[in-house]
Amino acid sequence: MSTYAVIDFETTGLSPNHGARPTEIAVVLVSNDRIIDRYQSLMNPGVHIPYDIQALTGITNAMVQKAASIGNVMKQAAEFVGSHPLVAHNAAFDQKFWDAELERIHLPRHQKFTCSLLLSRRIFPDAPNHRLGTLVRTFRLPDTGRSHRALADAESTAYLLLHLQNELMRRFKLSAVSHDLLLAIQSKSRHQLEACVRNHKC
DNA sequence: TGCCAGGCCCTCTTTAGGGCCTT
Numbered sequence: 370m371s372t373y374a375v376i377d378f379e380t381t382g383l384s385p386n387h388g389a390r391p392t393e394i395a396v397v398l399v400s401n402d403r404i405i406d407r408y409q410s411l412m413n414p415g416v417h418i419p420y421d422i423q424a425l426t427g428i429t430n431a432m433v434q435k436a437a438s439i440g441n442v443m444k445q446a447a448e449f450v451g452s453h454p455l456v457a458h459n460a461a462f463d464q465k466f467w468d469a470e471l472e473r474i475h476l477p478r479h480q481k482f483t484c485s486l487l488l489s490r491r492i493f494p495d496a497p498n499h500r501l502g503t504l505v506r507t508f509r510l511p512d513t514g515r516s517h518r519a520l521a522d523a524e525s526t527a528y529l530l531l532h533l534q535n536e537l538m539r540r541f542k543l544s545a546v547s548h549d550l551l552l553a554i555q556s557k558s559r560h561q562l563e564a565c566v567r568n569h570k571c
Numbered sequence: 572t573g574c575c576a577g578g579c580c581c582t583c584t585t586t587a588g589g590g591c592c593t594t
Contacts, residue, residue: 376594377593378593380593380594381594382575382576382594383575383577383593383594384575384576384577384594385576385579386575386576387574387575387576388575389575389576389594393594400573412576419572419573419594420572420573421572421573421594422594425594426594428578430586442578457593458592458593459578459579459591459593460593461577461578461593462577462592462593462594463581463593464574464581465576465577466594469593484579486591486592486593487579490579490580490591498591498592499591499592500591500592500593501592501593517594521590568574
């Protein structure tokens with residue numbers, strides 16, 4: 370089974386194109402149906418964290434004031450990730466920040482992102498909704514602590530990834546789920562995946 | 572303090588609009 374690097378950012382806003390910067394990152398490595406390693410760090414964004422985001426994440430300006438610089442943290446995180454495929458919930462969001470911050474320190478990204486939100490929409494279209502917290506409760510995944518903190522959300526995403534893989538193995542009678550299969554399912558429309566299920570091939 | 576986004580997906584669609592999801 371592939372080893373995946375599941376990442377989650379907490380940030381000062383929604384878009385790096387409008388000045389938002391990361392305040393925290395976590396990376397968990399998943400292999401052989403379990404979490405095998407973790408990396409987590411606060412970082413000093415150098416910009417004010419809006420009050421509503423402090424309330425959402427619990428990460429305050431005081432907490433990040435003495436944290437390491439974003440550049441140093443991102444370098445460590447990139448080394449921790451190595452060449453493993455990246456996974457995130459709503460990966461488009463985390464990918465924007467990952468790419469923007471790596472570009473600032475002149476580091477490239479080689480691997481593709483897999484999105485557990487897109488996979489969840491394909492595989493469990495009837496879930497109440499596809500927010501990470503809802504999926505954790507719906508599938509009774511392990512409690513990882515305070516949501517909207519990077520390590521807790523990264524671990525929840527990791528358990529969701531394992532749940533998705535197990536469901537695919539059950540549904541398609543597979544002994545393992547390759548990274549290529551995840552990418553293929555992610556790229557299919559919901560209706561295409563339903564056709565795959567009906568035809569027992571995907 | 573509040574505002575700032577953008578890709579995906581559905582449908583009352585495709586010459587569009589709006590909800591979902593991330594912080």
